Amino acid sequence: MAKVELFPVVQLCELYDLEVTFFEELWEFGLIDLRVYRGERCIHQDALQQVEKIIRIHRDLHVNLEGIDVVLNMLRRQEEMEERILRLNNKLRRYEDPF
Incomplete structure (x- = not known):
């Protein structure tokens, strides 16, 4: 059985010098789980x-x-567009490369 790794918010607050409320607000806004x-x-x-x-x-x-x-x-959309461009470039190479 795979071990699930969970990190307590309190430890992250100490590590990043943040308040617990920061993480709670991120959760309430739907940015983290x-x-x-x-x-x-x-x-x-x-x-x-x-x-x-x-x-x-x-x-x-x-x-x-x-x-x-x-x-x-915006970053997610940029990554999706970069992946799409890569796929399209790969398709084009199939038609450009001589056999």
């Missing part, structure tokens, strides 16, 4: 990269929650 494990709010390890991205946007760019949501949506 918080889980309760043994009475503590936790974040799954798979979401840590997204949480770090959110923290960088918030700190480095001084962006509020609404702005973070917009930035994340």
